[in-house]
Structure formats: structure tokens, C-alpha cells
Amino acid sequence: MLAYLDSLESDDEGHNQFQEAESLEFKNTTNDESWDDSDNECLATKQKRLKLSKPRKNTNKKARSFKWEEINLNIREEKVELIEEEKPTIISEIVNRNLAPIDLFKMFFSHDLIDTICIETKRYANQKGYHNFSVSSDDIYKYLATVLLSGYSPVPSRRCYWETRHDTNKALVTNALSRNKFESIHRFFHLNDNSQIDRSDKIYKVRPIVNHINKVSQECIRPLGKYFSIDEAMEPYYGRHSMKQFIRGKPIRFGFKCWCLCTSDGYLIKFDVYTGAGDKIEGKSLGSSVTEKMCLNILPQYSFVFLDNYFTPIPLVKTLSENKLFCIGTIRSDRTEKASLKDLKKEHRGTHYTIHDSASSTTLTRWHDNSQVTVISNDSASSTTLTRWHDTSQVTVISNVQEQGLYKTKGTCRRWSKKQKATVQVDQPSLINMYNKGMGGVDRFDQMRGLYRSRIRSKKWYWPLFRFCLDGAVTNMWYLYRRALKTQNEYISLLEFRRRIVLAILSSPPSNSNTGPKPKFLTNVLTEIRFDGKEHWIDKQETQRRCGNCGKCTKFSCLKCNVGLLPEM
Structure with a gap:
């Protein structure tokens, strides 16, 4: 019994020593290690409390007052009138030199640009294994004229232009360029070298012509003027591509979006293609980024820029004021x-x-x-x-x-x-009155460009962007030519302007390589009419032609079918 009591006393001494050690341990702990009521909190509540307790970094700039x-x-x-004080120098040049629409076309699509297209088109054909393919600058001009023709004289299929039937046949195209030649150019048409492609540039395929059209458009309108507008324009595209946009409620809902800087009366000065989030300047909205890229270092000081609500935060107005631009x-x-x-x-x-x-x-x-x-x-x-x-x-x-x-x-x-x-x-x-008169420049340009939009299609994703450049350039040419004729109290429509360009190019004498072989004898009449057995009268002509039946030479033809016939003697 005494031994048992002695053991209890020793246990009490150990217990006391343990309590003293525990108290010393708590004294040495920091406040972070101390126990509090938060240990009873659930994990989600504790995370929320700790998140709110952390001091927030004020990344925003000081609020503007x-x-x-x-x-x-x-x-x-x-x-309120928007009157340009100075006219572009090219207006008087057109009048003095009596320039024609074809001269303006070759000013925008210069020989240097056409030579670049020839080189890149042949290079692409060689890369695909077609080493015998050849194309000249004359062929490219006629190819572009045929594309322009499709804008105001469309057919269901581009091959219909070379048919022998009268309802779709275009002798102007047939005599200028063979079908096989056109199809070959259309197949291998290229503007840049694929072997040197820049992956950071999403419109690398059409970058040369985009830069060229922007450069020529700005050079031809010097001095630029005073009133400008910035807005978006859509080029229809229904394929698959990362740059394709869908904008609900627009006349063209699917396609590529282009930012355009135009004069208040519809002349395109500069455009760029929206390629995605990379277009945005760090720390600024997309609208501000686009406006600064379009205006700064391009527009003269004290110009007026008209914008819609997509582009106009107050900081942008301050930036334009610092660069002496009115907005x-x-x-x-x-x-x-x-x-x-x-x-x-x-x-x-x-x-x-x-x-x-x-x-x-x-x-x-x-x-x-x-x-x-x-x-x-x-x-x-x-x-x-x-x-x-x-x-x-x-x-x-x-x-x-x-x-x-x-x-x-x-x-x-x-x-x-x-x-x-x-x-x-x-x-x-x-201000409202002035805004209404100055804002419609891009819409006016887009309206005129879409009136006779080229209809020839292609499976290449960048074809709509090239079509935008082609139709937009022709619209700019017409704008300059119309202003020149206005000084002489004359007027020309956009349709007539395009027709003069097409006729001037396609009416030029064809080379031997452009026209295909002619068939031995043509029969442009439907078989149902030719062999219906009604009112077919034979008449003798002064010149010989091929018989529609046997192909021999004859001076006789059918008055109804206009087909050469060799009567049996």
C-alpha cells in the first residue's frame, strides 16, 4: 500500500513538470500560433474572411476630377456646314491631264504591285508542283477586270462567261482571256510568299495589298482635309476562321470586321482588319486603341474626328486633345x-x-x-x-x-x-447637327462599295479581304474622278466608272496565249429548237461558214437557227 502511494506522488511530480513545460511552451509562442475562436470556423468561411482581411493593392489610376x-x-x-478649304491636288491633275478611269486604276494597282502578284502567283504554283505555269502582268490586269465585271454582271457560275450560249456568254471575256487561263490564275492567285510567313501577322497573306492601298489612298488625297470619321465595315465570309465575326442586327452578320478611317463624304484613307484581342493597346479599351492607331501620326492637327459610342471613353478625348485633334x-x-x-x-x-x-x-x-x-x-x-x-x-x-x-x-x-x-x-x-453631318463617311463608303461587290468566289479564306481591297480601291478612284468632273459640271455614276475600267482592259488586243482554241463549228441553238422541224428556211449568204452537221464549208445557212447548212444536191 505504501509503495502504491509513493508511486502516486511520483506521478504528481511528473504531471506538475509537464504543466510547467506546457506553460513555458505557450509563453514562447507567437500570436499567430495562439488558439482563437476561428479554429471552429468551417473552411469556406475562413477563406472568405482571410480574403477580405488582406489589404487590396490599388492598381487603378487616380480618379480624374x-x-x-x-x-x-x-x-x-x-x-453648320462642313466645308473643306482645300481640294486635293489630284483633282486638278485629273482635269489638266484629262485622265481616264483606267489611268486611275493603274495608279492604285500600279505595275509594281501587279509584278509582285505575278511573282508570288508563279512561286505558289511552283511550290504546288506546276512548274510550267506562267502568267504575265497583262494576264493579271484582265483577271482583275473579269472580277470587277462580276460585280455588275453576275452569273451563277464563273464558267458561264465562257459558254457558247447567248444568255450567259460574254464575248468580251472570251476574247480577252481563255477559261483555262483564268481558272489557273484564280487557283494559284497569291500576294505573299508562304515560305516566309510571319505567324504573328494574321493577315500576312494580304498584307502587301493592304499596305499598298492605304499608302496610295493617302497620297492621292493630299491635302487630307479637315473632317473625318471612324467606324467599322463588314466583308461577308461564311467559312471557318478565327477572325470571323458575328454581329447581331447588322446587314452583314458574318464576316471579317475592318476598321475604316474615311473623310466625311466617303473617301477611304486607311483601313485595318480586326484580328482579335491582340489589336488592343495595354491599359486601353479596344475603341481607344483603334482610334489612336488610325488618327495619330496620320491626320493633320486641328482636324475633326467623328466617332460612335463604341470608340468614345473620356480618356480618349483627352488623348486626342493632347495631339491637337478635335473629337x-x-x-x-x-x-x-x-x-x-x-x-x-x-x-x-x-x-x-x-x-x-x-x-x-x-x-x-x-x-x-x-x-x-x-x-x-x-x-x-x-x-x-x-x-x-x-x-x-x-x-x-x-x-x-x-x-x-x-x-x-x-x-x-x-x-x-x-x-x-x-x-x-x-x-x-x-454639336448634334455637326455630328449628324460628319459621322456618315464610313457608312457612305461602305454603301458604295457594296453596290457592285465582286461576285466571283474562292475557297481561300483571304479572298474576301482581297475583294475588300479591290472594291474599296475602285470606290476611292470613283470618288476622285467624280470630284474632278464636278468642277466641269459633269457627273459619272459608279456603275459607269467600273464599266469603263473593264472595257478598257478587256477590249485590248489579246495575246496568243490568252485565247483558247476555237471549235471547228459552233452551234449556239438549243437542240430542241434546231430539230423541231418548224419554219426552217435555207438562205444563201455571201461568205462561207462551216456546216453545223458535217463541218464542211458552205454559203447556206438556216434563217431560224443561224447555223451553216450544206444542202444535199
Whole structure:
């Protein structure tokens, strides 16, 4: 019994020693290792708490501060007009040298470009094993003319141009270029060397002609002018490609998207193909990136650029102001950076509201038309204005234009009133009026380009982009030629302009290699008509022709069928 009690005492001493060691251990622990109530939390709750407790890094730039001041618009008596002070020098050159449409075509599609196409087309044919293939610059010109012909005189299949039947046969094409020659060129048509392909350039296949058309278009319109617009244009394409876009609600929903910089009256100055997220400048929106690439280092200072709401955040307007470019564009309500704009949706038609910031050279105008419109403007190098106007909808426009105090004035426009059943005058800010007159340049160019879009198709994915270059270049040529004729009180339509180019190229004397062998005797009449046995009368002609039956020479022919016949004697 005594031994048992002694053992208990020894256990108590060990227990006390353990407690002392444990207390020392807790004293040496840090606060992070100490126990708290969070140990009872579930894992998901604890992760959420720790995430919220972490200090956030402020990666955003310092918020811009605007001091908006409301502006009361004054009545503007004179109309807002977009008048170019200087005409392009090529206009007088066309008149003085009496240039024809074919001369302008060879100015855009120069011999250097055509020689490049010949070299790359032959190189591609050799890479495919067709070492006997040959093509000349004359062949390429006639090939392009045939493609242009398909825009205003289409056929179900391109081979119909070489048929012997009168309903589809085009003697102009048949006499200029053989079918096999055209098909060979169309098969091997190339613009760049596949062996030197740049994987980082998604439009490497058509890069030479894109750069060439942009360069020539800018050179021919010098001086560039003063009023420009930026927008998108679609070229239809229904195949499979990573650059193909789908835009709901557009006339062309599937295809390649091209960014276009045009004059306010529809002359294409520069375009580029949207290739994906790589087009965006780091730290900027896609719309801002496109606008800066299109405008900076190209447009002269103090030019006016018109944009839609896809391109116009307020930082872009500031960037354009720093580069001495004026900007007017509609802006989305969530991009106004919490500007104190009144909501005009419940106001009467024609209501407007304008605010201006002098420090950033920006104007915001909101106008209620068919919807509420907000306009932003950078009026000078040191001010900003916002205007809101209500007609039957609310529109917001951004601008940095201070020409003759334009952002401080308003005019009137005509609108149909359902209540009064008559046309009424509605207040309209001058910025809205100027935007309506200057924004339609790209749409006008795209409309004219699509009127006679080339119809010959190809399985190559880059063919629509080449077609865009070809049709766009012809539209630019017509623009210059039309302006030149306007000085002489003359006019030429786009259709007539294209026809003159096609006729000038395809009517030139063909080479021996261009035309195929002629058949021994042609019968252009359907078999059902030729052998129906009704009203076939034989008449004697002055010249000989081949018999449609035996192929021998004869001076007799059928009046109904116009087929040579050798009567039995």
C-alpha cells in the first residue's frame, strides 16, 4: 500500500513538470500560433474572411476630377456646314491631264504591285508542283477586270462567261482571256510568299495589298482635309476562321470586321482588319486603341474626328486633345464617369442639357430625340463640355470642339409630330447637327462599295479581304474622278466608272496565249429548237461558214437557227 502511494506522488511530480513545460511552451509562442475562436470556423468561411482581411493593392489610376458647369445654349442663326478649304491636288491633275478611269486604276494597282502578284502567283504554283505555269502582268490586269465585271454582271457560275450560249456568254471575256487561263490564275492567285510567313501577322497573306492601298489612298488625297470619321465595315465570309465575326442586327452578320478611317463624304484613307484581342493597346479599351492607331501620326492637327459610342471613353478625348485633334462622338451613359447629367427621358421632345469642363477641354451634350442622346466634345486644349438633348429618345455626345463657340449654340431641326399631324421645329444643339453631318463617311463608303461587290468566289479564306481591297480601291478612284468632273459640271455614276475600267482592259488586243482554241463549228441553238422541224428556211449568204452537221464549208445557212447548212444536191 505504501509503495502504491509513493508511486502516486511520483506521478504528481511528473504531471506538475509537464504543466510547467506546457506553460513555458505557450509563453514562447507567437500570436499567430495562439488558439482563437476561428479554429471552429468551417473552411469556406475562413477563406472568405482571410480574403477580405488582406489589404487590396490599388492598381487603378487616380480618379480624374471634373468640374462640370452647366451651359445655356444660345440661338445660332447660320447653318453648320462642313466645308473643306482645300481640294486635293489630284483633282486638278485629273482635269489638266484629262485622265481616264483606267489611268486611275493603274495608279492604285500600279505595275509594281501587279509584278509582285505575278511573282508570288508563279512561286505558289511552283511550290504546288506546276512548274510550267506562267502568267504575265497583262494576264493579271484582265483577271482583275473579269472580277470587277462580276460585280455588275453576275452569273451563277464563273464558267458561264465562257459558254457558247447567248444568255450567259460574254464575248468580251472570251476574247480577252481563255477559261483555262483564268481558272489557273484564280487557283494559284497569291500576294505573299508562304515560305516566309510571319505567324504573328494574321493577315500576312494580304498584307502587301493592304499596305499598298492605304499608302496610295493617302497620297492621292493630299491635302487630307479637315473632317473625318471612324467606324467599322463588314466583308461577308461564311467559312471557318478565327477572325470571323458575328454581329447581331447588322446587314452583314458574318464576316471579317475592318476598321475604316474615311473623310466625311466617303473617301477611304486607311483601313485595318480586326484580328482579335491582340489589336488592343495595354491599359486601353479596344475603341481607344483603334482610334489612336488610325488618327495619330496620320491626320493633320486641328482636324475633326467623328466617332460612335463604341470608340468614345473620356480618356480618349483627352488623348486626342493632347495631339491637337478635335473629337465629337456619342458616348454611352456608363462611360461619362458619373457626370451630373440630367435624365431627359420624361421630358418633351427637343429638350437638351449641356455641361462643360474647362480643365479637360471636354463637352457633354445630352439631347432627347428618338432616344436620349449624350454628346461629349473637347472644345479646345483646355475645356470639356457635356450636352444632353431630348427629341423622342435620349442621346449623349462627347466633344472637344470650340470652333466659333459651337458647343454654346443651338439650332432647330424638322420633326414629324403625331399629335399635331404636321412637321414641327425642334431645338437641336449645334454639336448634334455637326455630328449628324460628319459621322456618315464610313457608312457612305461602305454603301458604295457594296453596290457592285465582286461576285466571283474562292475557297481561300483571304479572298474576301482581297475583294475588300479591290472594291474599296475602285470606290476611292470613283470618288476622285467624280470630284474632278464636278468642277466641269459633269457627273459619272459608279456603275459607269467600273464599266469603263473593264472595257478598257478587256477590249485590248489579246495575246496568243490568252485565247483558247476555237471549235471547228459552233452551234449556239438549243437542240430542241434546231430539230423541231418548224419554219426552217435555207438562205444563201455571201461568205462561207462551216456546216453545223458535217463541218464542211458552205454559203447556206438556216434563217431560224443561224447555223451553216450544206444542202444535199
